Amino acid sequence: MKQLLVHARLFDGEQFHAGKAVLLDSIHIADILDCPTDLSSYHNKHVQVHDLSGLVLCPGFVDLQINGGGGVMLGGQCDLSGLEQIADAHRRFGTTSMLPTLISDRWDAMEHVADLIRRVHRHWGENSSLSAIKGVHFEGPYLNVERKGVHRSEIIRLVEEDGTDAALDLLSHPDLGVRLVTLAPEKVCPSFITSLVERGVLVSAGHSAANYQQIHKALRTGISGFTHLFNAMTPFGSREPGVVGAALDDEKAYCGLIVDGFHVHPASLRMAIAAKEARAGKGKMMLVTDAMAGVGMEADKDGIKCFELNGASIQAQYGKCTTEDGILAGSDLNMMGAVRNSVELLGLPLSEVLRMASLYPARYIRMDKVIGRVAGGYNADLVAFDPENWQIKHNWINGYERSY
Structure with a gap:
């Protein structure tokens, strides 16, 4: 009808x-x-x-970094029903296109999630929130332990430990749809990045201790984005611009921003957006949630939501996700909340914020001819x-x- x-x-x-x-x-x-x-x-x-x-x-919101939702985390134990719970949880907050994101995990878990995404694609077009899943985001495990964040150090490893050819085949398989990989450029061979890009994979720098020059070189090999700018990366300094400086200085690279009021101070976000716009024009800053299982999950009487990540207890309260040691562990943010915060905390025009939530990420994943706009044929x-x-x-x- x-x-x-x-x-x-x-x-x-x-x-x-x-x-x-x-x-x-x-x-x-x-x-x-x-x-x-x-x-x-x-x-x-x-x-x-x-x-x-x-x-x-x-246009429906496009979120490129969703670790979980509805009480479910993406991982080796997640099944098709669990993935639908994640998609349903985020759909309630306006996300109509998403990349489920696997935080650094064992090889068998990576294989399981890849197989799960392939099964999801058989449901595209049906009356199911699974149709929102456009591909997959592997955030790790080829990261730098120095900037691991909540990722487990014993899981983070070199590509060679999994086998370079095997890793390339798994991460770049065309049946996965959109493929996004976050890695630390200084921990992999440049040819690995080039090979991923040649196979159609989007490669983003994150959880990196690289200096400006290392990132500058990595951008020439095919790095096209930066995962949750400011977080888990070397900061901007007067003598060493770091990963943050390289991200803002590059005219082509996209940056994901977690606008939850906890990960990055609003003033830092305002300055970063202004700097990127001055250097590259509008269109390179994207809203992401980095959401965990707590999104769409019922809280207890004290307003607390508890769940597990790789055996570690995570607690979400007042919109903030932390480990028992107080380390930020993803977010309790949804895309509608990210839009609201970008207007109310950052003072951005609603029109630009809506582009950051839909059109710009659609462009980054090369789907802006079918999503990200309200126009005939979309x-x-x-x-x-x-x-x-x-x-x-x-x-x-x-x-x-x-x-x-």
């Missing part, structure tokens, strides 16, 4: 429009129309009409939210609608 979305304040991925309606035809956006004054003719044609008065209608992946309280009221994935 066709659907007509009316009376919303439409953001098409570039700008806001008033007085427009969006017509959905099955899994695609059919057209953008002037909002009809008489809707009865559409009802007579068996078109489902959604009155979105007072809401903002925009996937019917949309979000309608109340701008007064930042609550998701409706979303669509491949044209399938859910109300909240």
